[in-house]
Amino acid sequence: MSPVGASRQLEIKIARKAFRTASGEVxxxxxxxxxxxxxxxxxALVGPSGYGKTTLLRxxxxxxxxxxxxxxxxxxxxxxxVFQEPRLLPWRSVLDNLRLAAPQASEAxxxxxxxxxxxxxxxxxxxxxxxxxxxxxxxLARAFAVNPNFLVLDEPFVSLDEALAMRLGDELMALVEHxxxxxxxxxxxxxxxxxxxxxxxxxxxxxxxxxxxFDIALPRAAMTADYAAKIKAEIGAVIAEAVA
Amino acid sequence: xxxxxxxxxxxxxxxxxxxxxxxxxxLPEPLAVVDVMLREARSGALFFNLGTTLARVxxxxxxxxxxxxxxxVLMGRSVTLDRLGDPWLVVLLNLPALVIIVLxxxxxxxxxxxxxxxxxxxxxxxxxxxxxxxxxxxxxxxEEMATVFAMPWQxxxxxxxxxxxxxxxxxxxxxxxxxxxxxxxVVELLGRSNGVGFEIGTAFQVFNVALLLAxxxxxxxxxxxxxxxxxxxxxxxxxxxxxxxx
Numbered sequence: 001m002s003p004v005g006a007s008r009q010l011e012i013k014i015a016r017k018a019f020r021t022a023s024g025e026v027x028x029x030x031x032x033x034x035x036x037x038x039x040x041x042x043x044a045l046v047g048p049s050g051y052g053k054t055t056l057l058r059x060x061x062x063x064x065x066x067x068x069x070x071x072x073x074x075x076x077x078x079x080x081x082v083f084q085e086p087r088l089l090p091w092r093s094v095l096d097n098l099r100l101a102a103p104q105a106s107e108a109x110x111x112x113x114x115x116x117x118x119x120x121x122x123x124x125x126x127x128x129x130x131x132x133x134x135x136x137x138x139x140l141a142r143a144f145a146v147n148p149n150f151l152v153l154d155e156p157f158v159s160l161d162e163a164l165a166m167r168l169g170d171e172l173m174a175l176v177e178h179x180x181x182x183x184x185x186x187x188x189x190x191x192x193x194x195x196x197x198x199x200x201x202x203x204x205x206x207x208x209x210x211x212x213x214f215d216i217a218l219p220r221a222a223m224t225a226d227y228a229a230k231i232k233a234e235i236g237a238v239i240a241e242a243v244a
Numbered sequence: 245x246x247x248x249x250x251x252x253x254x255x256x257x258x259x260x261x262x263x264x265x266x267x268x269x270x271l272p273e274p275l276a277v278v279d280v281m282l283r284e285a286r287s288g289a290l291f292f293n294l295g296t297t298l299a300r301v302x303x304x305x306x307x308x309x310x311x312x313x314x315x316x317v318l319m320g321r322s323v324t325l326d327r328l329g330d331p332w333l334v335v336l337l338n339l340p341a342l343v344i345i346v347l348x349x350x351x352x353x354x355x356x357x358x359x360x361x362x363x364x365x366x367x368x369x370x371x372x373x374x375x376x377x378x379x380x381x382x383x384x385x386x387e388e389m390a391t392v393f394a395m396p397w398q399x400x401x402x403x404x405x406x407x408x409x410x411x412x413x414x415x416x417x418x419x420x421x422x423x424x425x426x427x428x429x430v431v432e433l434l435g436r437s438n439g440v441g442f443e444i445g446t447a448f449q450v451f452n453v454a455l456l457l458a459x460x461x462x463x464x465x466x467x468x469x470x471x472x473x474x475x476x477x478x479x480x481x482x483x484x485x486x487x488x489x490x
Contacts (some may be wrong), residue, residue: 062391063388081392087389090485102393
Protein backbone atom coordinates (compact mmCIF):
# COMPACT_ATOMS: atom_id res chain seq x y z
CA MET A 1 0.00 0.00 0.00
CA SER A 2 1.71 3.17 -1.09
CA PRO A 3 0.20 6.64 -1.18
CA VAL A 4 -0.96 7.97 -4.54
CA GLY A 5 1.85 9.44 -6.56
CA ALA A 6 4.54 7.85 -4.48
CA SER A 7 7.18 6.01 -6.40
CA ARG A 8 6.60 2.30 -6.71
CA GLN A 9 10.25 1.73 -7.37
CA LEU A 10 13.52 2.19 -5.61
CA GLU A 11 15.85 4.04 -7.96
CA ILE A 12 19.56 3.50 -7.64
CA LYS A 13 21.86 5.43 -9.94
CA ILE A 14 25.55 5.53 -9.17
CA ALA A 15 27.54 7.38 -11.78
CA ARG A 16 30.83 6.77 -10.04
CA LYS A 17 32.21 5.51 -6.77
CA ALA A 18 35.93 5.60 -6.13
CA PHE A 19 38.21 4.97 -3.19
CA ARG A 20 41.57 6.45 -2.48
CA THR A 21 43.90 3.61 -1.60
CA ALA A 22 46.52 3.77 1.12
CA SER A 23 49.20 4.37 -1.50
CA GLY A 24 47.31 7.43 -2.70
CA GLU A 25 45.97 6.21 -6.02
CA VAL A 26 42.28 6.44 -6.85
CA UNK A 27 40.55 3.14 -7.52
CA UNK A 28 37.17 3.25 -9.21
CA UNK A 29 34.86 0.57 -7.87
CA UNK A 30 31.51 1.30 -9.52
CA UNK A 31 30.62 3.18 -12.69
CA UNK A 32 27.26 3.73 -14.37
CA UNK A 33 25.47 1.41 -12.03
CA UNK A 34 21.79 1.99 -12.55
CA UNK A 35 18.75 -0.04 -11.62
CA UNK A 36 15.25 0.29 -10.28
CA UNK A 37 13.89 -2.22 -7.84
CA UNK A 38 10.20 -3.04 -8.13
CA UNK A 39 8.41 -2.84 -4.80
CA UNK A 40 7.52 -6.11 -3.14
CA UNK A 41 9.96 -8.20 -5.16
CA UNK A 42 13.14 -10.02 -4.22
CA UNK A 43 16.12 -8.67 -6.11
CA ALA A 44 19.44 -10.47 -6.07
CA LEU A 45 22.73 -8.80 -6.83
CA VAL A 46 25.19 -11.46 -7.90
CA GLY A 47 28.87 -11.10 -8.48
CA PRO A 48 32.21 -12.47 -7.40
CA SER A 49 33.70 -11.08 -4.22
CA GLY A 50 35.78 -7.95 -4.63
CA TYR A 51 33.42 -6.42 -7.17
CA GLY A 52 31.95 -3.77 -4.94
CA LYS A 53 28.78 -5.53 -3.80
CA THR A 54 29.17 -4.49 -0.20
CA THR A 55 30.21 -0.98 -1.29
CA LEU A 56 27.02 -0.75 -3.29
CA LEU A 57 24.91 -1.91 -0.35
CA ARG A 58 26.49 0.65 1.96
CA UNK A 59 25.55 3.36 -0.54
CA UNK A 60 21.98 2.06 -0.88
CA UNK A 61 21.35 2.00 2.88
CA UNK A 62 22.89 5.43 3.33
CA UNK A 63 26.06 4.51 5.22
CA UNK A 64 28.26 5.82 2.43
CA UNK A 65 27.35 9.19 0.94
CA UNK A 66 30.64 9.81 -0.80
CA UNK A 67 29.65 8.88 -4.38
CA UNK A 68 28.40 10.51 -7.57
CA UNK A 69 24.77 9.73 -8.25
CA UNK A 70 21.55 9.35 -6.34
CA UNK A 71 19.63 6.75 -4.42
CA UNK A 72 15.91 7.46 -4.25
CA UNK A 73 14.00 5.40 -1.75
CA UNK A 74 10.25 6.06 -1.47
CA UNK A 75 9.53 8.42 1.45
CA UNK A 76 9.11 6.64 4.77
CA UNK A 77 11.25 3.71 3.73
CA UNK A 78 12.15 1.63 6.77
CA UNK A 79 15.27 -0.43 6.26
CA UNK A 80 15.81 -3.84 7.80
CA UNK A 81 19.44 -4.78 7.38
CA VAL A 82 21.27 -8.07 7.73
CA PHE A 83 25.02 -7.57 7.62
CA GLN A 84 27.52 -10.19 6.55
CA GLU A 85 28.52 -10.66 10.18
CA PRO A 86 25.58 -10.72 12.59
CA ARG A 87 26.64 -7.48 14.32
CA LEU A 88 24.67 -8.12 17.48
CA LEU A 89 25.35 -6.23 20.69
CA PRO A 90 27.32 -8.86 22.62
CA TRP A 91 26.47 -7.30 26.02
CA ARG A 92 22.71 -7.48 25.51
CA SER A 93 20.53 -10.59 25.47
CA VAL A 94 19.01 -11.79 22.20
CA LEU A 95 15.64 -10.36 23.22
CA ASP A 96 17.19 -6.99 24.12
CA ASN A 97 18.99 -6.92 20.78
CA LEU A 98 15.59 -7.23 19.09
CA ARG A 99 13.94 -4.70 21.41
CA LEU A 100 16.66 -2.07 20.98
CA ALA A 101 16.48 -2.23 17.20
CA ALA A 102 12.69 -2.25 17.20
CA PRO A 103 11.44 -0.39 20.29
CA GLN A 104 7.98 0.03 18.79
CA ALA A 105 7.45 -3.68 18.15
CA SER A 106 5.12 -5.46 20.58
CA GLU A 107 6.44 -8.35 22.67
CA ALA A 108 3.95 -10.63 20.93
CA UNK A 109 5.26 -9.57 17.55
CA UNK A 110 8.88 -10.12 18.56
CA UNK A 111 8.01 -13.54 19.94
CA UNK A 112 6.23 -14.49 16.71
CA UNK A 113 9.24 -13.49 14.59
CA UNK A 114 11.58 -15.31 16.95
CA UNK A 115 9.40 -18.40 16.72
CA UNK A 116 9.31 -18.21 12.91
CA UNK A 117 13.10 -18.15 12.84
CA UNK A 118 13.55 -20.81 15.50
CA UNK A 119 15.20 -18.69 18.19
CA UNK A 120 12.31 -18.43 20.65
CA UNK A 121 14.19 -20.71 23.04
CA UNK A 122 17.28 -18.50 22.96
CA UNK A 123 15.87 -15.09 23.81
CA UNK A 124 17.64 -14.94 27.20
CA UNK A 125 21.06 -15.91 25.79
CA UNK A 126 23.88 -13.50 25.09
CA UNK A 127 25.05 -13.50 21.45
CA UNK A 128 28.44 -14.95 22.43
CA UNK A 129 26.66 -18.10 23.56
CA UNK A 130 25.12 -18.72 20.14
CA UNK A 131 26.46 -20.64 17.14
CA UNK A 132 26.99 -18.64 13.96
CA UNK A 133 23.82 -20.13 12.49
CA UNK A 134 21.76 -19.00 15.46
CA UNK A 135 23.40 -15.57 15.50
CA UNK A 136 22.45 -15.19 11.83
CA UNK A 137 18.88 -16.07 12.71
CA UNK A 138 18.89 -13.38 15.39
CA UNK A 139 20.21 -10.86 12.86
CA LEU A 140 17.40 -11.86 10.48
CA ALA A 141 14.85 -11.59 13.29
CA ARG A 142 16.16 -8.14 14.16
CA ALA A 143 15.77 -7.01 10.55
CA PHE A 144 12.16 -8.24 10.49
CA ALA A 145 11.38 -6.86 13.94
CA VAL A 146 11.55 -3.27 12.68
CA ASN A 147 8.73 -4.16 10.28
CA PRO A 148 10.75 -3.00 7.26
CA ASN A 149 9.49 -2.19 3.81
CA PHE A 150 12.99 -2.55 2.44
CA LEU A 151 14.98 -5.58 3.50
CA VAL A 152 18.69 -5.59 2.66
CA LEU A 153 20.73 -8.76 3.06
CA ASP A 154 24.51 -8.91 2.58
CA GLU A 155 25.52 -12.53 2.04
CA PRO A 156 23.29 -13.60 4.93
CA PHE A 157 24.08 -17.31 4.60
CA VAL A 158 27.80 -17.22 3.91
CA SER A 159 29.91 -19.71 5.89
CA LEU A 160 26.87 -21.74 6.96
CA ASP A 161 26.70 -25.35 5.85
CA GLU A 162 24.56 -25.91 2.78
CA ALA A 163 21.64 -27.67 4.45
CA LEU A 164 21.35 -24.92 7.05
CA ALA A 165 21.69 -22.19 4.42
CA MET A 166 18.86 -23.82 2.42
CA ARG A 167 16.58 -24.10 5.42
CA LEU A 168 17.27 -20.56 6.58
CA GLY A 169 16.71 -19.34 3.02
CA ASP A 170 13.29 -21.02 2.99
CA GLU A 171 12.34 -19.53 6.34
CA LEU A 172 13.48 -16.12 5.13
CA MET A 173 11.41 -16.38 1.97
CA ALA A 174 8.32 -17.46 3.92
CA LEU A 175 8.66 -14.25 5.94
CA VAL A 176 9.38 -12.13 2.85
CA GLU A 177 6.29 -13.44 1.07
CA HIS A 178 4.17 -13.01 4.16
CA UNK A 179 5.27 -9.40 4.68
CA UNK A 180 5.64 -8.50 0.95
CA UNK A 181 8.78 -6.59 1.75
CA UNK A 182 11.01 -5.32 -1.05
CA UNK A 183 14.22 -7.26 -0.71
CA UNK A 184 17.74 -6.71 -1.97
CA UNK A 185 19.88 -9.80 -1.54
CA UNK A 186 23.60 -9.68 -2.22
CA UNK A 187 25.23 -13.03 -2.86
CA UNK A 188 28.06 -14.67 -4.77
CA UNK A 189 26.05 -17.89 -5.02
CA UNK A 190 24.14 -18.10 -8.32
CA UNK A 191 22.07 -21.09 -7.21
CA UNK A 192 20.95 -19.24 -4.12
CA UNK A 193 19.98 -16.22 -6.21
CA UNK A 194 17.95 -18.34 -8.63
CA UNK A 195 16.22 -20.13 -5.79
CA UNK A 196 15.30 -17.02 -3.81
CA UNK A 197 14.99 -14.04 -6.16
CA UNK A 198 12.43 -12.69 -8.63
CA UNK A 199 15.04 -10.59 -10.36
CA UNK A 200 18.76 -11.13 -10.70
CA UNK A 201 21.32 -8.44 -11.48
CA UNK A 202 24.71 -9.68 -12.54
CA UNK A 203 27.57 -7.44 -11.48
CA UNK A 204 30.79 -7.51 -13.49
CA UNK A 205 33.63 -5.56 -15.00
CA UNK A 206 36.10 -3.20 -13.39
CA UNK A 207 34.86 -0.70 -12.43
CA UNK A 208 31.75 -2.77 -11.86
CA UNK A 209 28.31 -2.25 -13.31
CA UNK A 210 25.31 -4.43 -14.12
CA UNK A 211 26.28 -6.64 -17.04
CA UNK A 212 22.96 -8.49 -17.29
CA UNK A 213 19.46 -8.61 -15.79
CA PHE A 214 17.32 -11.71 -15.46
CA ASP A 215 13.71 -11.96 -14.42
CA ILE A 216 12.78 -15.25 -12.88
CA ALA A 217 9.36 -16.01 -14.34
CA LEU A 218 8.50 -18.94 -12.12
CA PRO A 219 7.30 -18.22 -8.59
CA ARG A 220 9.59 -19.59 -5.90
CA ALA A 221 7.21 -22.36 -4.86
CA ALA A 222 6.99 -23.59 -8.43
CA MET A 223 10.73 -23.56 -9.09
CA THR A 224 11.84 -26.68 -10.95
CA ALA A 225 15.32 -28.08 -11.35
CA ASP A 226 15.00 -27.77 -15.13
CA TYR A 227 14.08 -24.10 -15.04
CA ALA A 228 16.82 -23.32 -12.52
CA ALA A 229 19.35 -25.11 -14.72
CA LYS A 230 18.18 -23.13 -17.76
CA ILE A 231 18.58 -19.78 -15.99
CA LYS A 232 21.94 -20.86 -14.64
CA ALA A 233 23.09 -21.73 -18.16
CA GLU A 234 21.99 -18.30 -19.40
CA ILE A 235 23.88 -16.60 -16.59
CA GLY A 236 26.88 -18.81 -17.27
CA ALA A 237 26.84 -17.74 -20.93
CA VAL A 238 26.82 -14.06 -19.96
CA ILE A 239 29.71 -14.59 -17.56
CA ALA A 240 31.70 -16.50 -20.19
CA GLU A 241 31.11 -13.69 -22.66
CA ALA A 242 32.16 -11.06 -20.15
CA VAL A 243 35.37 -12.91 -19.40
CA ALA A 244 36.18 -13.54 -23.09
CA UNK B 245 40.29 -15.17 52.02
CA UNK B 246 41.43 -16.90 55.20
CA UNK B 247 45.03 -16.45 54.13
CA UNK B 248 44.49 -12.74 53.57
CA UNK B 249 43.04 -12.30 57.05
CA UNK B 250 45.94 -14.24 58.54
CA UNK B 251 48.38 -12.07 56.66
CA UNK B 252 46.67 -8.95 57.97
CA UNK B 253 46.76 -10.29 61.54
CA UNK B 254 50.46 -10.98 61.12
CA UNK B 255 51.02 -7.36 60.12
CA UNK B 256 49.22 -6.17 63.26
CA UNK B 257 51.26 -8.60 65.37
CA UNK B 258 54.51 -7.25 63.95
CA UNK B 259 53.29 -3.72 64.66
CA UNK B 260 52.51 -4.75 68.27
CA UNK B 261 55.92 -6.32 68.80
CA UNK B 262 57.74 -3.39 67.19
CA UNK B 263 55.91 -0.85 69.33
CA UNK B 264 56.72 -2.82 72.47
CA UNK B 265 60.39 -2.93 71.51
CA UNK B 266 60.51 0.74 70.59
CA UNK B 267 58.52 1.81 73.65
CA UNK B 268 58.18 5.27 72.14
CA UNK B 269 55.39 7.78 71.73
CA UNK B 270 56.32 7.85 68.04
CA LEU B 271 55.23 4.23 67.48
CA PRO B 272 52.10 3.62 69.59
CA GLU B 273 50.59 0.18 70.13
CA PRO B 274 47.61 -0.83 67.98
CA LEU B 275 45.29 -0.63 70.99
CA ALA B 276 46.44 2.91 71.78
CA VAL B 277 45.50 3.91 68.24
CA VAL B 278 42.10 2.26 68.64
CA ASP B 279 41.70 4.20 71.84
CA VAL B 280 42.29 7.53 70.09
CA MET B 281 39.99 6.43 67.28
CA LEU B 282 37.17 5.76 69.74
CA ARG B 283 37.74 9.10 71.46
CA GLU B 284 37.60 10.96 68.15
CA ALA B 285 34.55 8.94 67.15
CA ARG B 286 32.70 9.79 70.36
CA SER B 287 33.35 13.49 69.92
CA GLY B 288 32.04 13.22 66.33
CA ALA B 289 35.25 14.71 64.90
CA LEU B 290 36.26 11.46 63.21
CA PHE B 291 33.01 11.14 61.28
CA PHE B 292 32.88 14.81 60.41
CA ASN B 293 36.40 14.81 58.99
CA LEU B 294 35.98 11.45 57.22
CA GLY B 295 32.71 12.66 55.72
CA THR B 296 34.22 15.94 54.56
CA THR B 297 37.14 14.17 52.91
CA LEU B 298 34.92 11.55 51.30
CA ALA B 299 32.68 14.26 49.89
CA ARG B 300 35.70 15.96 48.33
CA VAL B 301 36.87 12.62 46.93
CA UNK B 302 33.44 11.91 45.47
CA UNK B 303 32.95 15.30 43.84
CA UNK B 304 36.42 15.64 42.35
CA UNK B 305 36.39 12.01 41.20
CA UNK B 306 32.99 12.44 39.54
CA UNK B 307 34.11 15.65 37.81
CA UNK B 308 37.33 14.07 36.55
CA UNK B 309 35.58 10.93 35.32
CA UNK B 310 32.79 12.82 33.58
CA UNK B 311 35.03 15.25 31.72
CA UNK B 312 37.69 12.59 31.19
CA UNK B 313 35.10 10.39 29.51
CA UNK B 314 33.76 13.19 27.34
CA UNK B 315 37.22 14.39 26.27
CA UNK B 316 38.49 10.83 25.86
CA VAL B 317 35.61 9.87 23.55
CA LEU B 318 35.98 13.07 21.50
CA MET B 319 39.74 12.66 21.15
CA GLY B 320 39.52 8.96 20.43
CA ARG B 321 37.09 9.56 17.60
CA SER B 322 38.39 12.72 15.97
CA VAL B 323 41.95 12.92 14.71
CA THR B 324 41.80 16.73 14.67
CA LEU B 325 40.62 16.99 18.28
CA ASP B 326 43.24 14.45 19.26
CA ARG B 327 46.00 16.54 17.71
CA LEU B 328 44.63 19.69 19.34
CA GLY B 329 44.15 18.16 22.76
CA ASP B 330 47.18 15.92 23.00
CA PRO B 331 49.77 18.62 23.91
CA TRP B 332 47.46 19.83 26.69
CA LEU B 333 47.22 16.29 27.98
CA VAL B 334 50.98 15.86 27.95
CA VAL B 335 51.43 19.11 29.87
CA LEU B 336 48.80 18.17 32.46
CA LEU B 337 50.19 14.65 32.80
CA ASN B 338 53.64 15.95 33.53
CA LEU B 339 52.64 18.78 35.83
CA PRO B 340 53.36 17.68 39.41
CA ALA B 341 50.23 17.42 41.55
CA LEU B 342 51.73 19.89 44.00
CA VAL B 343 52.09 22.58 41.32
CA ILE B 344 48.45 22.29 40.31
CA ILE B 345 47.32 22.38 43.93
CA VAL B 346 49.38 25.44 44.85
CA LEU B 347 48.38 27.31 41.70
CA UNK B 348 44.71 26.52 42.31
CA UNK B 349 44.94 27.90 45.86
CA UNK B 350 46.79 31.01 44.70
CA UNK B 351 44.47 31.78 41.80
CA UNK B 352 41.12 30.76 43.28
CA UNK B 353 41.83 31.17 46.99
CA UNK B 354 41.85 28.77 49.91
CA UNK B 355 38.40 27.40 49.14
CA UNK B 356 36.73 24.05 48.57
CA UNK B 357 36.27 24.99 44.92
CA UNK B 358 40.01 25.34 44.50
CA UNK B 359 40.66 22.11 46.40
CA UNK B 360 38.20 20.04 44.38
CA UNK B 361 39.29 21.58 41.09
CA UNK B 362 42.94 20.86 41.83
CA UNK B 363 42.22 17.20 42.58
CA UNK B 364 39.99 16.81 39.54
CA UNK B 365 42.63 18.38 37.28
CA UNK B 366 45.21 15.95 38.60
CA UNK B 367 43.03 12.98 37.76
CA UNK B 368 41.58 14.32 34.49
CA UNK B 369 44.47 13.51 32.10
CA UNK B 370 44.73 9.89 33.27
CA UNK B 371 41.00 9.35 32.80
CA UNK B 372 41.11 11.02 29.39
CA UNK B 373 44.02 8.90 28.18
CA UNK B 374 42.39 5.65 29.33
CA UNK B 375 38.99 6.43 27.82
CA UNK B 376 40.65 7.63 24.60
CA UNK B 377 42.20 4.20 24.27
CA UNK B 378 38.72 2.70 24.54
CA UNK B 379 37.21 5.13 22.06
CA UNK B 380 39.90 4.25 19.53
CA UNK B 381 38.95 0.61 19.63
CA UNK B 382 35.19 1.12 19.17
CA UNK B 383 33.52 -1.34 16.81
CA UNK B 384 32.65 0.50 13.58
CA UNK B 385 30.36 -2.35 12.54
CA UNK B 386 28.11 -1.85 15.56
CA GLU B 387 27.99 1.86 14.94
CA GLU B 388 26.85 1.27 11.36
CA MET B 389 24.26 -1.16 12.64
CA ALA B 390 22.95 1.49 15.05
CA THR B 391 22.82 4.02 12.20
CA VAL B 392 20.96 1.73 9.81
CA PHE B 393 18.43 0.80 12.48
CA ALA B 394 18.03 4.52 13.26
CA MET B 395 18.63 4.06 16.97
CA PRO B 396 18.12 7.30 18.94
CA TRP B 397 21.23 8.77 20.59
CA GLN B 398 20.14 7.71 24.08
CA UNK B 399 20.02 4.08 22.94
CA UNK B 400 23.35 4.39 21.17
CA UNK B 401 24.97 5.94 24.23
CA UNK B 402 23.61 3.42 26.73
CA UNK B 403 23.62 0.22 24.75
CA UNK B 404 26.26 0.65 22.04
CA UNK B 405 28.88 3.15 23.26
CA UNK B 406 29.07 2.80 27.05
CA UNK B 407 29.20 -1.03 27.14
CA UNK B 408 32.21 -0.88 24.81
CA UNK B 409 33.86 1.71 27.05
CA UNK B 410 32.93 -0.08 30.28
CA UNK B 411 36.23 -1.96 30.71
CA UNK B 412 38.12 1.29 30.17
CA UNK B 413 35.83 3.21 32.51
CA UNK B 414 36.36 0.51 35.14
CA UNK B 415 40.13 0.73 34.70
CA UNK B 416 40.03 4.53 34.94
CA UNK B 417 37.83 4.26 38.04
CA UNK B 418 40.21 1.91 39.77
CA UNK B 419 43.38 3.89 39.10
CA UNK B 420 41.47 7.16 39.47
CA UNK B 421 40.11 6.47 42.94
CA UNK B 422 43.52 5.58 44.24
CA UNK B 423 45.04 8.76 42.79
CA UNK B 424 42.20 10.99 43.95
CA UNK B 425 42.00 9.90 47.57
CA UNK B 426 45.72 10.31 48.02
CA UNK B 427 45.80 13.75 46.46
CA UNK B 428 42.77 14.91 48.44
CA UNK B 429 44.75 14.45 51.66
CA VAL B 430 47.58 16.63 50.34
CA VAL B 431 45.12 19.30 49.23
CA GLU B 432 43.53 19.32 52.69
CA LEU B 433 46.91 19.47 54.38
CA LEU B 434 47.90 22.49 52.31
CA GLY B 435 44.79 24.61 52.32
CA ARG B 436 41.74 23.35 54.20
CA SER B 437 40.83 23.56 57.87
CA ASN B 438 39.01 20.23 58.08
CA GLY B 439 39.14 16.74 56.66
CA VAL B 440 41.45 13.78 57.22
CA GLY B 441 44.40 15.54 55.54
CA PHE B 442 44.04 18.55 57.84
CA GLU B 443 43.90 16.32 60.96
CA ILE B 444 47.00 14.46 59.80
CA GLY B 445 48.74 17.80 59.34
CA THR B 446 47.81 18.82 62.88
CA ALA B 447 49.03 15.50 64.24
CA PHE B 448 52.28 15.96 62.34
CA GLN B 449 52.93 19.34 63.93
CA VAL B 450 52.86 17.83 67.40
CA PHE B 451 54.29 14.45 66.37
CA ASN B 452 51.11 12.72 67.56
CA VAL B 453 51.41 9.44 65.65
CA ALA B 454 48.45 7.84 67.42
CA LEU B 455 46.14 10.62 66.20
CA LEU B 456 47.66 10.41 62.72
CA LEU B 457 46.98 6.69 62.48
CA ALA B 458 43.54 7.07 64.06
CA UNK B 459 42.54 9.14 61.05
CA UNK B 460 44.58 7.42 58.36
CA UNK B 461 43.53 3.84 59.05
CA UNK B 462 39.73 4.24 58.94
CA UNK B 463 40.11 6.26 55.77
CA UNK B 464 42.20 3.55 54.11
CA UNK B 465 39.62 1.01 55.29
CA UNK B 466 36.77 2.93 53.69
CA UNK B 467 38.61 3.30 50.38
CA UNK B 468 39.41 -0.42 50.35
CA UNK B 469 35.75 -1.19 51.05
CA UNK B 470 34.63 1.04 48.18
CA UNK B 471 37.13 -0.69 45.91
CA UNK B 472 36.06 -4.22 46.80
CA UNK B 473 32.31 -3.72 47.36
CA UNK B 474 31.50 -1.16 44.67
CA UNK B 475 34.20 -0.97 41.99
CA UNK B 476 34.88 -4.69 41.63
CA UNK B 477 31.21 -5.79 41.58
CA UNK B 478 30.58 -3.08 38.98
CA UNK B 479 33.37 -4.49 36.85
CA UNK B 480 31.92 -7.97 37.15
CA UNK B 481 28.46 -6.73 36.29
CA UNK B 482 29.51 -4.98 33.09
CA UNK B 483 31.52 -7.97 31.90
CA UNK B 484 28.88 -10.61 32.70
CA UNK B 485 28.12 -11.13 28.98
CA UNK B 486 31.63 -12.42 28.34
CA UNK B 487 31.69 -16.18 28.15
CA UNK B 488 33.22 -17.57 31.29
CA UNK B 489 36.10 -19.86 30.56
CA UNK B 490 35.58 -22.94 32.67
